[in-house]
Amino acid sequence: MSLLEVNQLDVRFALRRGDVKALRDVSFTLDRGERLGIVGESGAGKSVAAFSLLNLIAKPGYIAGGSIRFDGQELIGMRDRHLRQIRGNRISMIFQDPMMTLNPVLSIGEQMVECLKAHRRIGRREARAIALRKLEQVHIPSPEARLDQYPHELSGGMRQRVIIAIALLLDPDIIIADEPTTALDVTIQAEIMDLLLELCEKHNVGLILITHDLGVVSQVTQRMLVMYAGRVIEQGPTREIINDPQHPYTQGLMNALPQMATPGSRLNQIPGSMPSLDNLPSGCAFHPRCGFTQRPDGSERTACRSEVPGFVASGNCQAACHMVAEMQDQERIPAQETSR
Amino acid sequence: MTDTLSSPRPEASHSRADNGQPLLEIRGLEKRFSLSGDFLEQLKFKGGRLVREQEHVHAINGVDLEIQRGEALCVVGESGCGKSTVARTVMGLLHPSAGEIRYAGERIDDLSTQALMPYRRRMQMIFQNPYASLNPRMTIQQTLEEPIRLHHPDWSRQRVRDQVDEVMASVGIAADWGKRYGHEFSGGQRQRIAIARALAVDPEFIVADEPISALDVSIQAQVLNLLMDARRDRNLTYLFITHDLAVVEHFGTRVAVMYLGRVCEVAPTATLFATPRHPYTQALMSAIPRLEDERPQHIRLEGEVPTPVHLPSGCVFHARCPHANARCREEIPRLIARDDGSQVACHGVEEGRID
Numbered sequence: 001m002s003l004l005e006v007n008q009l010d011v012r013f014a015l016r017r018g019d020v021k022a023l024r025d026v027s028f029t030l031d032r033g034e035r036l037g038i039v040g041e042s043g044a045g046k047s048v049a050a051f052s053l054l055n056l057i058a059k060p061g062y063i064a065g066g067s068i069r070f071d072g073q074e075l076i077g078m079r080d081r082h083l084r085q086i087r088g089n090r091i092s093m094i095f096q097d098p099m100m101t102l103n104p105v106l107s108i109g110e111q112m113v114e115c116l117k118a119h120r121r122i123g124r125r126e127a128r129a130i131a132l133r134k135l136e137q138v139h140i141p142s143p144e145a146r147l148d149q150y151p152h153e154l155s156g157g158m159r160q161r162v163i164i165a166i167a168l169l170l171d172p173d174i175i176i177a178d179e180p181t182t183a184l185d186v187t188i189q190a191e192i193m194d195l196l197l198e199l200c201e202k203h204n205v206g207l208i209l210i211t212h213d214l215g216v217v218s219q220v221t222q223r224m225l226v227m228y229a230g231r232v233i234e235q236g237p238t239r240e241i242i243n244d245p246q247h248p249y250t251q252g253l254m255n256a257l258p259q260m261a262t263p264g265s266r267l268n269q270i271p272g273s274m275p276s277l278d279n280l281p282s283g284c285a286f287h288p289r290c291g292f293t294q295r296p297d298g299s300e301r302t303a304c305r306s307e308v309p310g311f312v313a314s315g316n317c318q319a320a321c322h323m324v325a326e327m328q329d330q331e332r333i334p335a336q337e338t339s340r
Numbered sequence: 341m342t343d344t345l346s347s348p349r350p351e352a353s354h355s356r357a358d359n360g361q362p363l364l365e366i367r368g369l370e371k372r373f374s375l376s377g378d379f380l381e382q383l384k385f386k387g388g389r390l391v392r393e394q395e396h397v398h399a400i401n402g403v404d405l406e407i408q409r410g411e412a413l414c415v416v417g418e419s420g421c422g423k424s425t426v427a428r429t430v431m432g433l434l435h436p437s438a439g440e441i442r443y444a445g446e447r448i449d450d451l452s453t454q455a456l457m458p459y460r461r462r463m464q465m466i467f468q469n470p471y472a473s474l475n476p477r478m479t480i481q482q483t484l485e486e487p488i489r490l491h492h493p494d495w496s497r498q499r500v501r502d503q504v505d506e507v508m509a510s511v512g513i514a515a516d517w518g519k520r521y522g523h524e525f526s527g528g529q530r531q532r533i534a535i536a537r538a539l540a541v542d543p544e545f546i547v548a549d550e551p552i553s554a555l556d557v558s559i560q561a562q563v564l565n566l567l568m569d570a571r572r573d574r575n576l577t578y579l580f581i582t583h584d585l586a587v588v589e590h591f592g593t594r595v596a597v598m599y600l601g602r603v604c605e606v607a608p609t610a611t612l613f614a615t616p617r618h619p620y621t622q623a624l625m626s627a628i629p630r631l632e633d634e635r636p637q638h639i640r641l642e643g644e645v646p647t648p649v650h651l652p653s654g655c656v657f658h659a660r661c662p663h664a665n666a667r668c669r670e671e672i673p674r675l676i677a678r679d680d681g682s683q684v685a686c687h688g689v690e691e692g693r694i695d
Binding site for chain 2 (some may be wrong): 041042155157158185186187188189190191193194212213214215216218219242252253254256257258259260261263264266267268269270271273274
């Protein structure tokens with residue numbers, strides 16, 4: 001049994017004109033110490049997925065169905081009092097903007113002590129000692145002095161280190177990091193990613209990394225999910241997906257990267273843009289932008305328009321695509337049962 | 341002749357520009373922003389006397405750059421290095437504190453708003469955030485007509501409309517977008533409109549300040565393709581500001597790397613990516629997250645970018661540079677041309693200590 005099992009998660013936002021389905025049929029697992037990447041463009045639902053794991057979806061959003069099991073316990077419908085023992089304690093979260101996450105009127109030390117005291121019966125002095133040790137772990141120079149400084153006195157990179165230290169305070173089993181380096185410069189990003197990787201490996205902490213940057217995912221994670229318009233459309237070991245993406249959207253995303261093209265040549269663009277969630281195309285949500293809705297002989301794959309594709313396995317990866325399914329049938333590769 | 345230029349100066353320089361003269365020349369550019377408020381706020385009592393004290397952010401500290409016709413010069417650097425200030429100063433949106441800017445041989449940084457107008461038609465700017473750069477109360481048609489009307493007041497209504505139609509078609513905007521407002525479009529579509537607005541007056545030089553940074557990956561490719569098509573079809577010259585080195589490698593013909601308000605390396609794109617010389621360039625390049633199998637070891641820099649309020653002595657990079665010595669701490673390095681067409685501002689590279 002995996003540490004975290006998400007099954008057919010369905011999240012909706014109740015708006016006056018009807019429900020918007022932000023997340024549909026999302027399933028994945030995370031083992032102890034495993035690093036999982038969730039990739040997608042804005043509006044794909046990757047942040048909603050992360051937030052719903054900790055029941056942080058604000059109204060009018062609600063979890064409409066599915067299950068989230070953490071260490072054998074069902075998190076959906078759990079009382080807040082019980083959920084608080086898991087949220088921040090065993091699963092902690094790192095947000096995108098380091099300035100918005102820290103409280104500007106409390107010193108770094110006070111915020112860290114506050115966090116410890118909220119979860120444990122612990123004395124002030126002891127809490128401060130733990131805080132100091134965590135700041136050392138994230139390689140902050142002169143950590144003792146930092147404890148008494150305020151967030152505005154630190155640079156963006158330092159603030160994100162402090163946030164990682166806070167996320168580590170209670171020795172969590174899983175860290176969820178939502179675009180942790182998007183607001184940072186590329187040299188700082190490399191340092192923060194090195195740090196996250198080092199900490200996860202050293203303390204056997206699981207990581208769910210949400211990002212739009214395929215380069216970052218490929219360097220940090222072991223497995224990845226690609227999301228499009230609220231659904232997972234491809235999943236598998238990161239290396240295999242990066243080296244040989246199956247789904248036309250993943251392929252398009254990779255081919256659109258400037259580093260995949262000869263300098264100066266035209267980039268392979270995906271036409272159009274991500275559909276809005278309250279007006280999704282029928283069938284496969286990607287079909288209006290997809291270059292494979294026709295077979296090589298010119299006939300139309302009508303399923304793309306009418307049916308939501310299920311996952312088909314190819315190697316260790318799974319892609320939700322009618323074209324991939326058809327190709328496999330032709331090659332007479334026995335389709336494996338796909339539960340994970 | 342479609343031009344109705346009031347001043348003969350740009351036309352005269354136009355012919356001269358063909359003798360290998362750069363289209364844009366930046367010499368010793370400096371820009372300081374005061375942190376100290378107005379005159380009264382600067383007055384302080386010290387030792388029983390009233391003294392005036394001022395503190396400055398030194399955003400640009402002596403930048404020299406040249407852009408030849410047809411080039412796409414990319415300026416890269418991390419936040420706070422002054423790359424956007426360079427773009428804005430070139431466009432005349434900011435006045436330089438020192439130094440000069442020449443466009444086709446003519447000095448433009450000291451011109452009045454009136455005298456700058458003909459240049460404004462020839463130089464256009466594309467901004468980073470298409471959510472902020474389009475007027476929410478104007479339709480797309482009005483947005484695109486405005487610059488044409490401003491620069492060609494004598495054009496007939498029909499002619500203005502024809503010009504708008506032409507530019508809309510060339511950037512792939514459907515004709516029926518014209519009646520709609522900016523908020524009805526996605527980020528990528530808005531950036532397309534912003535590009536159309538810049539191209540509407542047939543400029544020859546485009547300053548683009550992080551034009552694709554706010555967009556999604558699949559949309560970035562669309563907009564980048566559009567900018568490259570425009571360059572080819574309209575013979576444009578670009579000053580392209582970005583922090584994304586992968587985009588630079590793809591788009592730029594030459595690259596200038598900036599750090600703390602100074603240019604530390606300028607080189608043809610292929611040369612820079614094959615052999616980065618300046619220690620900062622090397623660190624920056626090693627930090628790009630790549631898709632390759634092995635995780636490359638990136639060069640870790642000591643410490644952080646110093647504040648541009650109190651600049652370090654000597655080379656601005658010396659405190660973080662693994663190769664710094666006494667000379668680096670005292671003497672400001674100048675850009676020195678090398679055989680491969682690159683220019684590097686580094687004592688270590690000049691002395692052969694760093695290869």
